[in-house]
Amino acid sequence: MTDTLFDPAVDARRARRQRVATPPSPAPRPWLAKLAAGAAVGGLVAVVALGISTETGSELSLPGGVTTFIGSLTGLAGMYLALVMVVVVARIPPLERILGQDGMLRWHRWLSPWPLSLIAAHAVFVTVGYAQAAHSGMLHELGALIAHYPDMLAATVALAVMVTIGIASIRALRQRLRRETWWVLHLYMYLALALSFAHVIALGPAFVGHPLTRVVWSVVWAATAGLVLVYRFGLPLVRSVRHQLRVVEVHREAPGVVSVVMAGRQVERLAVSGGQFIAWRFLTRGLWWQAHPYSLSALPQPPYLRITVKQVGDHSAAVARLKRGTRVAIEGPYGNVTRHARTNKKVVLVAGGIGVTALRSLLEDLPKGTDPVVVMRASSEHQLVLRDEMAELVRHRKGTMHELVGSRQQVALTGRRLLELVPDLAERDLYACGPPGMVEDVVAAAKSAGVPQHAIHHEIFSW
Numbered sequence: 001m002t003d004t005l006f007d008p009a010v011d012a013r014r015a016r017r018q019r020v021a022t023p024p025s026p027a028p029r030p031w032l033a034k035l036a037a038g039a040a041v042g043g044l045v046a047v048v049a050l051g052i053s054t055e056t057g058s059e060l061s062l063p064g065g066v067t068t069f070i071g072s073l074t075g076l077a078g079m080y081l082a083l084v085m086v087v088v089v090a091r092i093p094p095l096e097r098i099l100g101q102d103g104m105l106r107w108h109r110w111l112s113p114w115p116l117s118l119i120a121a122h123a124v125f126v127t128v129g130y131a132q133a134a135h136s137g138m139l140h141e142l143g144a145l146i147a148h149y150p151d152m153l154a155a156t157v158a159l160a161v162m163v164t165i166g167i168a169s170i171r172a173l174r175q176r177l178r179r180e181t182w183w184v185l186h187l188y189m190y191l192a193l194a195l196s197f198a199h200v201i202a203l204g205p206a207f208v209g210h211p212l213t214r215v216v217w218s219v220v221w222a223a224t225a226g227l228v229l230v231y232r233f234g235l236p237l238v239r240s241v242r243h244q245l246r247v248v249e250v251h252r253e254a255p256g257v258v259s260v261v262m263a264g265r266q267v268e269r270l271a272v273s274g275g276q277f278i279a280w281r282f283l284t285r286g287l288w289w290q291a292h293p294y295s296l297s298a299l300p301q302p303p304y305l306r307i308t309v310k311q312v313g314d315h316s317a318a319v320a321r322l323k324r325g326t327r328v329a330i331e332g333p334y335g336n337v338t339r340h341a342r343t344n345k346k347v348v349l350v351a352g353g354i355g356v357t358a359l360r361s362l363l364e365d366l367p368k369g370t371d372p373v374v375v376m377r378a379s380s381e382h383q384l385v386l387r388d389e390m391a392e393l394v395r396h397r398k399g400t401m402h403e404l405v406g407s408r409q410q411v412a413l414t415g416r417r418l419l420e421l422v423p424d425l426a427e428r429d430l431y432a433c434g435p436p437g438m439v440e441d442v443v444a445a446a447k448s449a450g451v452p453q454h455a456i457h458h459e460i461f462s463w
């Protein structure tokens with residue numbers, strides 16, 4: 001074994017008992033997610049009620065009145081849902097701990113067609129309504145709206161940006177984009193929302209002549225902006241400055257796979273559970289502008305943290321060439337595939353290739369008596385990364401380890417195969433980590449073998 005600053009043989013459970021390790025991340029409180037969902041739905045009902053209550057019968061009976069009313073209502077609901085979408089991905093720790101980043105992104109993607117369609121419908125209905133009222137053509141009215149109404153130019157630019165992002169979000173197109181391009185494109189959504197704010201206040205029937213609703217709406221927007229600033233930018237900045245991490249070692253684990261050890265200040269204050277990941281920003285030329293998620297491949301050993309990275313593209317390849325002393329900024333820890341997710345006493349962990357990293361730290365973090373069965377799957381023997389460390393941890397916990405080597409066709413992880421390996425599968429929680437196809441197969445196999453949904457926890461190493 002390579003000589004390394006990070007000792008893979010340290011028993012983190014004992015270290016935690018002796019308080020020389022980091023504390024675990026706080027336990028999630030699932031009721032908070034229900035509360036947040038209730039508040040979001042309540043907010044939508046209030047917004048729709050506000051839109052309806054501020055419309056008068058006489059305004060509706062005017063030419064274009066009904067069309068304009070529909071336009072106002074769709075605009076109001078669309079803008080509100082756009083805020084909800086932003087809050088969902090604001091990385092608010094109590095919510096992130098329940099849903100995980102995967103879950104948050106799923107909600108974000110599920111919601112996203114709604115605000116975009118409603119806002120686009122708003123633009124069409126309002127233009128048609130105003131054209132009907134003025135007895136003019138739609139294009140003429142559109143020009144007049146942009147030229148003569150306050151803040152309409154900014155709102156039109158905002159709509160164009162939102163539509164562009166909406167089109168780029170279509171699955172087939174998104175998959176062609178680089179993750180970084182996608183990320184930068186998304187930053188423009190914040191700009192679009194900021195640009196659209198003024199026209200809502202200046203022209204919305206629910207706000208013109210209604211100072212109280214103006215104040216409430218402005219507070220809701222300011223609070224949303226505050227959440228984004230605090231959790232997406234502020235907290236990562238504070239943690240990065242507090243811990244001042246630097247790369248102290250890069251060593252090879254297997255062909256195309258390296259472990260990076262970082263050291264920092266007050267690492268013992270970083271609350272993190274096994275199975276979690278951090279978005280790492282290596283502050284060196286060519287890498288400082290992108291943060292990539294890598295799981296901790298062991299529980300921290302203050303002052304050290306360790307990740308294990310497989311080279312698949314430009315960032316992960318550059319990680320292998322990191323110089324000692326490189327400064328590192330962090331966002332996280334994130335992720336809900338942790339000891340807290342467990343609903344049964346016993347567990348089975350299924351690692352696909354480099355997915356072993358998250359399960360390595362999770363295994364180290366699991367309490368006594370979990371009788372772990374570990375299944376390591378890889379397409380070739382040398383891709384069974386960290387296998388010795390896994391074997392040692394399994395041995396200490398009196399568990400069982402299976403290694404499955406071969407292509408996905410050769411060693412298909414079907415429900416039957418899982419049951420052969422783990423006969424009491426249905427009485428265990430199943431944790432799976434790895435590439436998308438593999439994790440999806442394992443989840444489907446586990447369900448077909450009788451593992452209930454709530455006992456299946458997975459992290460997909462993709463976006």
Ligand SMILES: Cc1cc2nc3c(=O)[nH]c(=O)nc-3n(C[C@H](O)[C@H](O)[C@H](O)COP(=O)(O)OP(=O)(O)OC[C@H]3O[C@@H](n4cnc5c(N)ncnc54)[C@H](O)[C@@H]3O)c2cc1C
Pocket residue numbers: 178179277291292293294295296307308309310311312313314315316317354357358459460461462463
């Ligand atoms: C929660 C999580 C934990 C992860 N943990 C590990 C780990 O411990 N070890 C490890 O080697 N890899 C891990 N990954 C995968 C790792 O983030 C990607 O392999 C890496 O970001 C690829 O970047 P690249 O520029 O080298 O390759 P690219 O060519 O840019 O991408 C290769 C593939 O990686 C995925 N990817 C790229 N960038 C990101 C990103 N910012 N976020 C998510 N997925 C991305 C995409 O699906 C893409 O198809 C993890 C991913 C996630 C989501």
